Amino acid sequence: MSASLKVLAKGPCFSSGLxxxxxxxxxxxxxxxxxxxxxxxxxxxxxxxxTKEERDRAAKRYGLLPxxxxxxxxxxxxxxxxxxxxxxxxxxRDLFAxxxxxxxxxxxxxPMHINxxxxxxxxxxxxxxxxxxxxxPYWKQLLLLITAVASVFGxxxxxxxxxxxxxxxxxxxxxxxxxxxxxLFEPADE
Amino acid sequence: MGNIFFFFSLFFFYLGFxxxxxxxxxxxxxxxxxxxxxxxxxxxxxxxxLMVILGSVVxxxxxxxxxxxxxxxxxxxxxxSFVVAMGFLIISGDWISLIxxxxxxxxxxxFLVCYYNxxxxxxxxxxxxxxxxxxxxxxxxxxSNLFIYFIFSNFYLGTFYLFLIILLSQTKxxxxxxxxxxxxxxxxxxxxxxxxxxSTLVTAGVYILIRSGSILGGxxxxxxxxxxxxxxxxxxxxCGSFDLKKIVAFSTLSxxxxxxxxLSSVCVDYSFFHLIVHACFKALLFISVGMLxxxxxxxxxxxxxxxxxNNLFFIWVSLVSLTSLCGFPFFSxxxxxxxxxxxxxxxxxxLFYFLFFFSIFFSVFYxxxxxxxxxxxxxxxxxxxxxxxxxxxxxxxxxxxxxxGVVFSGWVNNLQLISGNFLFKFLVYFFLLGGxxxxxxxxxxxxxxxxxxxxSLGGGIPNNLTNNFWLFYNNVDQGVLPFFSExxxxxxxxxxxxxxxxxxxxxxxxxxxxFYFF
Numbered sequence: 179m180s181a182s183l184k185v186l187a188k189g190p191c192f193s194s195g196l197x198x199x200x201x202x203x204x205x206x207x208x209x210x211x212x213x214x215x216x217x218x219x220x221x222x223x224x225x226x227x228x229t230k231e232e233r234d235r236a237a238k239r240y241g242l243l244p245x246x247x248x249x250x251x252x253x254x255x256x257x258x259x260x261x262x263x264x265x266x267x268x269x270x271r272d273l274f275a276x277x278x279x280x281x282x283x284x285x286x287x288x289p290m291h292i293n294x295x296x297x298x299x300x301x302x303x304x305x306x307x308x309x310x311x312x313x314x315p316y317w318k319q320l321l322l323l324i325t326a327v328a329s330v331f332g333x334x335x336x337x338x339x340x341x342x343x344x345x346x347x348x349x350x351x352x353x354x355x356x357x358x359x360x361x362l363f364e365p366a367d368e
Numbered sequence: 369m370g371n372i373f374f375f376f377s378l379f380f381f382y383l384g385f386x387x388x389x390x391x392x393x394x395x396x397x398x399x400x401x402x403x404x405x406x407x408x409x410x411x412x413x414x415x416x417x418l419m420v421i422l423g424s425v426v427x428x429x430x431x432x433x434x435x436x437x438x439x440x441x442x443x444x445x446x447x448x449s450f451v452v453a454m455g456f457l458i459i460s461g462d463w464i465s466l467i468x469x470x471x472x473x474x475x476x477x478x479f480l481v482c483y484y485n486x487x488x489x490x491x492x493x494x495x496x497x498x499x500x501x502x503x504x505x506x507x508x509x510x511x512s513n514l515f516i517y518f519i520f521s522n523f524y525l526g527t528f529y530l531f532l533i534i535l536l537s538q539t540k541x542x543x544x545x546x547x548x549x550x551x552x553x554x555x556x557x558x559x560x561x562x563x564x565x566x567s568t569l570v571t572a573g574v575y576i577l578i579r580s581g582s583i584l585g586g587x588x589x590x591x592x593x594x595x596x597x598x599x600x601x602x603x604x605x606x607c608g609s610f611d612l613k614k615i616v617a618f619s620t621l622s623x624x625x626x627x628x629x630x631l632s633s634v635c636v637d638y639s640f641f642h643l644i645v646h647a648c649f650k651a652l653l654f655i656s657v658g659m660l661x662x663x664x665x666x667x668x669x670x671x672x673x674x675x676x677x678n679n680l681f682f683i684w685v686s687l688v689s690l691t692s693l694c695g696f697p698f699f700s701x702x703x704x705x706x707x708x709x710x711x712x713x714x715x716x717x718x719l720f721y722f723l724f725f726f727s728i729f730f731s732v733f734y735x736x737x738x739x740x741x742x743x744x745x746x747x748x749x750x751x752x753x754x755x756x757x758x759x760x761x762x763x764x765x766x767x768x769x770x771x772x773g774v775v776f777s778g779w780v781n782n783l784q785l786i787s788g789n790f791l792f793k794f795l796v797y798f799f800l801l802g803g804x805x806x807x808x809x810x811x812x813x814x815x816x817x818x819x820x821x822x823x824s825l826g827g828g829i830p831n832n833l834t835n836n837f838w839l840f841y842n843n844v845d846q847g848v849l850p851f852f853s854e855x856x857x858x859x860x861x862x863x864x865x866x867x868x869x870x871x872x873x874x875x876x877x878x879x880x881x882x883f884y885f886f
Contacts, residue, residue: 280667327544331593333719338589342716344792 223258232259241289260292265304267297370430373423374764377416384412391461406461410578410640413779414458417644420768421567421651422451424761428655429559431758432662443483447563450476454568458575463511470507470540470572474500477569481556492552499549503539503573506532524583533580534587537573541624544597550621551605554613558661561613562654565620567647574627574643581636592632592720598625600723603730607737612657612668615734619693620650622727626705629724633711637780642704644776645692649701649769653689655762656682660742663749670738674747682751685762686742690735692769694800695728700773706796707777713792725799732803740807 195203227233227249236259237247250256268283278285282298296302350360390407425447430437437443453476457469474497482493510532514525525533537543542550553565564570577584577591584591602622609615623646630639659682660673675683688699695705705728712720741747 276672327597330597330719330723334589334593334596334717337717337719340718342718344713344716346714 223260225258226252226256227259236261241287257292261289263289263291265293265297266291267303267305268299269303270305270308370423370426370761373419373426377419377423380412380416380419383407384409384416394465401464402462403465404461405459405465407459409779411459413644414575414640415455417647418451418454418458418568420764421563421647422447424651424655424765425559425563427758427761428562428658429557431754432559432658433557443557446476446479446483447560450480450564450568454572457572463514466576467504467507467511471504473569473572474504477553477564480560480564481553483557483560484555486555488552489555492549492555495552496549499539499542499546502546503536506536506539510536527586530583530587531590534577534584534590537577537628538594539573541570541573541628542598542621543573543594543625543628544601547598547601547621551614551617554611554617558613558654558658561616562651562658565617566650566654567643570620570624571627571643571647574624574631574639577628577631578636578640578643581631581639584631584636588632592629595625595627595629595632596720596723596727598622599629599727600625600730603727603734606734607730609734610670612661612670612673612738612741613654615670615738616650616653616657619653619731619734620646622731623650623693626708626727630708630711633708634714635711635780638704638708638711641776641780642708645700645704645769645773648765648772649689649692652685652762652765652769653693655765656686656689659751660686663751664747670741672747673741674744674749675742676748676750677743679751681759681762683743685766687739688766689769690739694732694735694803695796696800697797698773700769700771700776703773703777709796710793725795728796729799729803729806732800733807736804736807 224232224236224239227236233247233249234244236249237244239259240247240261242261248262249259250262271283273283275283277283282294284290291297297304352360354360387409388407389409392405392407394403394405396402426444429443429447433443450473453469453472457466457473460466460469477500478493478497481496482489510529514529524530539546550565550570554561556564599622602618602620602625606615606618606622609618623642627639627642627646630636630642660675661668663675664673675686677683692699692701695701709724712724
């Protein structure tokens with residue numbers, strides 16, 4: 179493939195398709211360009227809030243109380259007036275409440291963290307450190323496991339010394355055993 | 369498409385009626401290594417049941433995840449590979465063919481559990497595979513010493529080797545030290561669970577113990593204790609679970625414990641009897657639970673499910689499988705469970721009976737809990753688009769879960785009728801009734817769903833092992849992530865890797881040390 183053809187090529191997948199498709203793509207102009215995702219201009223955050231009215235308007239837009247609203251630090255990298263919420267994951271909330279968006283553990287209109295797609299269920303959990311101290315330490319778990327199993331086996335072996343044998347008849351044999359005459363399965367004499 | 373399996377099953381049952389026993393030597397090398405297939409009534413009956421369940425699962429998976437099959441992700445291929453592996457294991461008559469089936473089962477079950485590439489699937493698959501691998505290490509050690517003996521001979525192998533065989537079956541059949549993988553493997557798709565975790569993979573360990581039943585005499589105490597513990601822990605944990613599939617997984621665990629416990633009694637055929645009966649009603653239960661999950665948009669939360677009363681058939685199916693599970697009189701579960709219980713009537717060990725009856729009590733408790741969820745009016749959902757072709761296999765399994773008990777009780781060789789006191793024979797039913805009544809009391813905080821902490825100790829593999837931060841994959845059947853799962857945090861990466869190291873060490877030390885030193 180010569181360099182001039184590569185320059186004239188339009189689109190990212192020039193190496194794909196039959197030769198006639200490649201020629202067609204060279205000579206036909208790009209008519210429509212679509213993107214795979216959907217984005218609305220309404221979703222863009224507003225400019226960084228400077229005055230109190232702008233802050234109140236931004237807080238109301240994101241569903242926060244004005245005293246809870248806090249934008250990112252103004253170091254030039256802030257995403258507009260998007261609130262700087264503390265990191266919370268989808269796991270940090272009750273998994274079993276009746277949410278309007280169950281997979282996101284979120285109701286309609288609640289403020290979404292800027293990294294919400296990272297903190298969803300099955301993904302990164304920034305609140306992991308909170309859960310660790312709720313667990314029982316490993317040594318204690320192991321001790322409880324071994325105690326439980328050993329106590330069951332121990333009690334079973336103690337119980338083996340005090341078995342109860344329900345009263346049963348002596349075993350009947352179809353032959354004459356040591357002088358005890360049992361049923362001999364002989365035909366009845368006429 | 370799945371019809372041919374039902375015909376295979378009829379063929380196998382017909383062969384199973386004839387009391388044949390064929391030892392088919394495939395090849396022999398140096399008169400030491402031999403590769404033998406053993407066709408027995410046990411093999412044929414098990415193959416027949418396997419074919420019935422496979423046919424049902426093929427139809428069910430077409431209904432439950434039909435678009436996955438069309439997209440060509442290789443699901444059916446892996447399922448067939450699994451079933452061939454299981455068939456291999458069932459008809460194997462020698463250690464070498466057995467290890468091929470055993471390892472093949474482990475690998476295909478790993479792929480089946482990891483089918484949905486979510487974090488819980490990967491961690492569940494790894495837990496499954498590591499536990500199976502521990503067993504494989506033991507198996508390799510056994511193979512290196514025992515390859516010259518047929519598996520079904522009456523040759524006493526010695527205490528040490530016998531203990532290793534029992535340990536081997538414990539890893540595969542999820543007995544107590546190694547039972548953390550079974551709830552984690554519920555990250556598999558529901559048809560896979562119906563095939564794999566109800567009747568085939570988990571019963572492989574019990575199957576080899578049944579086959580070598582004549583030499584198990586010295587370890588009755590160990591089998592009974594381990595089986596009893598697993599029985600109790602499984603049914604107890606099922607009472608505290610809120611995830612539908614985990615409840616069924618724990619119930620499978622408790623029934624496996626029951627099978628191992630019945631091996632410690634005089635008659636080993638009862639264990640096989642329960643294996644067959646359990647396969648039928650457990651597969652049916654998984655399928656009905658799968659229907660329930662479908663109606664709930666693939667959420668497995670047990671508090672938000674319910675069949676509408678327009679779907680009376682599905683309610684009926686769930687009810688019958690659950691009553692058979694409890695051992696309600698004259699369903700098939702009754703025949704296997706009560707006949708086994710009667711084998712223990714010759715002598716009473718107090719704690720044994722205490723735990724056994726409480727396990728029955730808890731099994732009734734979780735069954736009633738499930739029934740309560742299934743027929744709830746608040747959360748009723750309707751299964752709309754189905755026809756007879758989607759549900760006829762459930763009729764087969766339904767009939768079998770009712771009738772197979774009666775049929776098989778005539779098939780088992782050493783059937784003994786035991787007569788005893790009224791109290792001894794009817795104590796079980798008092799506990800059944802008590803379990804039903806106990807459900808309607810309210811005890812908060814009494815019951816938990818962690819199996820003696822094994823799920824955090826023995827299987828503490830974190831759920832975030834993948835690096836797919838931008839994986840926008842709709843996690844179908846992801847289910848409810850357990851409270852104990854260790855989450856990846858940006859700050860805790862070092863501790864995360866330490867956890868991996870510790871767990872890998874714990875699982876592989878057995879394999880490597882045994883394999884390396886012997």
